Amino acid sequence: MAKVQQRIGRIASLTAGIAALISAFAGPAAAEPLAKVLFGGKALPAATKPASYGFYSKGCFSGGVAIATDGPTWQAMRLSRNRRWGHPTMIALLEKLAGDAVADGWPGLLLGDVSQPRGGPMLTGHASHQIGLDADIWLTPMPDRRLSAAERENMSATSMIRKGALTVDDRLWTPAHAGLLRRAASYPEVERILVHPGIKKKLCDTVTGDRSWLRKIRPFWGHDYHFHVRIGCQAGSPGCKRQDPVPAGEGCDKSLAWWFTEEPWRPNKNPDAPKARDLMTMASLPAECRAVLDAPDPVSEAAVTVGGSSLAAVAAVSAPVAAAPQPPAAAPVAAIAPNAFAPTPDIGVPIPRPRPD
Ligand SMILES: [Zn+2]
Numbered sequence: 001m002a003k004v005q006q007r008i009g010r011i012a013s014l015t016a017g018i019a020a021l022i023s024a025f026a027g028p029a030a031a032e033p034l035a036k037v038l039f040g041g042k043a044l045p046a047a048t049k050p051a052s053y054g055f056y057s058k059g060c061f062s063g064g065v066a067i068a069t070d071g072p073t074w075q076a077m078r079l080s081r082n083r084r085w086g087h088p089t090m091i092a093l094l095e096k097l098a099g100d101a102v103a104d105g106w107p108g109l110l111l112g113d114v115s116q117p118r119g120g121p122m123l124t125g126h127a128s129h130q131i132g133l134d135a136d137i138w139l140t141p142m143p144d145r146r147l148s149a150a151e152r153e154n155m156s157a158t159s160m161i162r163k164g165a166l167t168v169d170d171r172l173w174t175p176a177h178a179g180l181l182r183r184a185a186s187y188p189e190v191e192r193i194l195v196h197p198g199i200k201k202k203l204c205d206t207v208t209g210d211r212s213w214l215r216k217i218r219p220f221w222g223h224d225y226h227f228h229v230r231i232g233c234q235a236g237s238p239g240c241k242r243q244d245p246v247p248a249g250e251g252c253d254k255s256l257a258w259w260f261t262e263e264p265w266r267p268n269k270n271p272d273a274p275k276a277r278d279l280m281t282m283a284s285l286p287a288e289c290r291a292v293l294d295a296p297d298p299v300s301e302a303a304v305t306v307g308g309s310s311l312a313a314v315a316a317v318s319a320p321v322a323a324a325p326q327p328p329a330a331a332p333v334a335a336i337a338p339n340a341f342a343p344t345p346d347i348g349v350p351i352p353r354p355r356p357d
Pocket residue numbers: 126129134135136227228
């Protein structure tokens with residue numbers, strides 16, 4: 001009897017699953033599936049020519065490669081998220097930065113999120129990181145041993161910002177941190193590096209000699225545990241939407257001073273408003289992203305993993321992803337205006353403080 005009931009239960013849950021699937025794909029009449037669910041469900045990249053489509057906070061990419069979980073000069077963190085994927089230029093840059101940083105005296109990189117295998121919006125976290133051209137790197141030096149998978153899941157990064165304050169904790173900040181950011185900013189591919197305003201201020205106050213690289217270091221919410229490297233649109237990606245160039249100058253001026261007023265830290269007036277990623281359907285993304293979703297998988301993850309033990313890794317190259325025809329009745333998405341620079345602070349926003357004197 002119990003067995004029969006179990007079986008009935010199983011059939012019922014199967015039926016429910018099939019019904020959910022059907023309603024998810026039944027077109028505009030039914031609820032449109034969320035893009036974050038579709039992209040979040042992809043385990044491997046689109047095995048087509050590398051190309052980014054759309055904008056950092058509203059797009060996808062094909063031909064992605066992964067950085068190996070372990071290399072001589074890096075260890076990837078939070079492996080369960082499967083966000084080690086990026087445009088081949090981004091992944092090559094991470095590998096190069098890791099080597100250069102060690103040569104500079106930094107003990108090695110702990111790598112945070114790059115992108116999902118095919119990019120797109122994520123179920124949790126970042127508004128950007130959608131087109132394979134963003135990567136987070138911890139400000140915590142790599143330990144001199146290999147971390148276990150569990151440690152990579154659970155180890156906390158260290159905030160460089162004093163608790164309840166907006167300035168760097170001088171017990172933690174070292175010239176090597178500045179050197180790492182200087183090195184990351186030195187590559188022509190890198191257009192922006194996002195850091196907590198307190199870190200930017202520290203650099204403004206202490207960097208001597210060539211200060212031109214400070215221009216690329218941009219203050220932003222979050223980014224006290226890690227910094228965020230963003231490279232520009234790459235060749236072969238005509239559908240990639242460029243970001244505005246960084247303003248001229250070092251950025252150690254009024255634009256930085258604003259971050260030390262109360263205004264940027266005011267509580268969100270509408271904390272329950274849904275985030276862009278919680279609304280975006282495929283109709284919100286470039287048309288090519290449908291083809292990116294449908295593209296075949298590579299033969300294996302190892303075949304498209306760079307660095308570490310599997311060195312030879314190039315995405316299978318075939319024809320570029322063709323633009324899929326737009327659906328006839330795309331739901332209006334005017335209300336959604338995803339913007340990489342929209343205030344979507346990470347967890348750990350410093351406590352608002354009065355303007356320092
Ligand atoms: Zn980031």
